[in-house]
Amino acid sequence: MGMDGGEEQMQEPAGCEERIFVSVRLRPLNYKEIARQDVSDWECINDNTIIYRNSLSVSERSMYPTAYTFDRVFSPDCPNQQVYEAGAKAVAISVVSGINSSVFAYGQTSSGKTYTMIGITEYAMTDIYDYIQRHKEREFILKFSAMEIYNESVRDLLSADSTPLRLLDDPERGTVVEKLTEEETLQDWNHLNSFYLCVKLKDR
Numbered sequence: 001m002g003m004d005g006g007e008e009q010m011q012e013p014a015g016c017e018e019r020i021f022v023s024v025r026l027r028p029l030n031y032k033e034i035a036r037q038d039v040s041d042w043e044c045i046n047d048n049t050i051i052y053r054n055s056l057s058v059s060e061r062s063m064y065p066t067a068y069t070f071d072r073v074f075s076p077d078c079p080n081q082q083v084y085e086a087g088a089k090a091v092a093i094s095v096v097s098g099i100n101s102s103v104f105a106y107g108q109t110s111s112g113k114t115y116t117m118i119g120i121t122e123y124a125m126t127d128i129y130d131y132i133q134r135h136k137e138r139e140f141i142l143k144f145s146a147m148e149i150y151n152e153s154v155r156d157l158l159s160a161d162s163t164p165l166r167l168l169d170d171p172e173r174g175t176v177v178e179k180l181t182e183e184e185t186l187q188d189w190n191h192l193n194s195f196y197l198c199v200k201l202k203d204r
């Protein structure tokens with residue numbers, strides 16, 4: 001996979017302004033929904049807009065907006081690679097320019113957060129390692145941590161100990177998760193993958 005599209009952005013970060021890119025991904029119907037002959041309530045009508053095809057009456061429908069616009073929307077047949085390229089790549093690889101970046105998924109249970117984030121992380125790490133390989137004149141340190149926040153309790157996904165971790169307010173660093181495992185000796189993709197596998201197994 002090439003990085004030509006993001007290269008310029010990586011060398012010339014856009015300054016200190018904050019930017020938020022919001023995209024929506026529609027999940028395909030699962031086999032249970034198909035068996036029930038469910039129909040998706042949502043439809044992408046272009047790259048930026050989804051519409052709600054609800055079953056309300058015409059008079060009720062006028063009370064609710066039916067079209068919602070985002071920076072990007074992805075239809076149910078969009079593969080992870082396309083979601084990554086169009087929705088997360090620029091953010092994910094901006095870290096090599098020293099920009100603080102974050103990609104996260106939000107949605108109800110079974111909406112596809114894990115499916116999407118696993119795909120995005122794999123493509124992002126491939127790109128980041130590719131960049132590092134091609135810039136041997138620079139030194140990079142990659143750290144990897146994984147935590148789950150569930151029912152307001154924080155759990156370290158790289159530790160066998162499932163005791164909830166405490167959140168501390170550090171005057172300089174902001175909110176800090178106490179005792180979160182931080183692997184800072186990631187040598188290559190395979191090394192990362194061993195931690196990553198551990199996270200995937202714990203998510204089940």
Ligand SMILES: Nc1ncnc2c1ncn2[C@@H]1O[C@H](COP(=O)(O)OP(=O)(O)OP(=O)(O)O)[C@@H](O)[C@H]1O
Nearest residue numbers: 026027028076107108109110111112113114115116
């Ligand atoms: N875009 C997609 N294409 C194909 N299958 C998908 C897609 N998104 C989600 N799925 C499937 O739907 C199921 C639920 O997805 P996933 O586990 O990612 O949801 P989640 O939002 O992480 O759920 P939870 O909050 O319960 O952990 C999984 O079996 C996943 O493989």
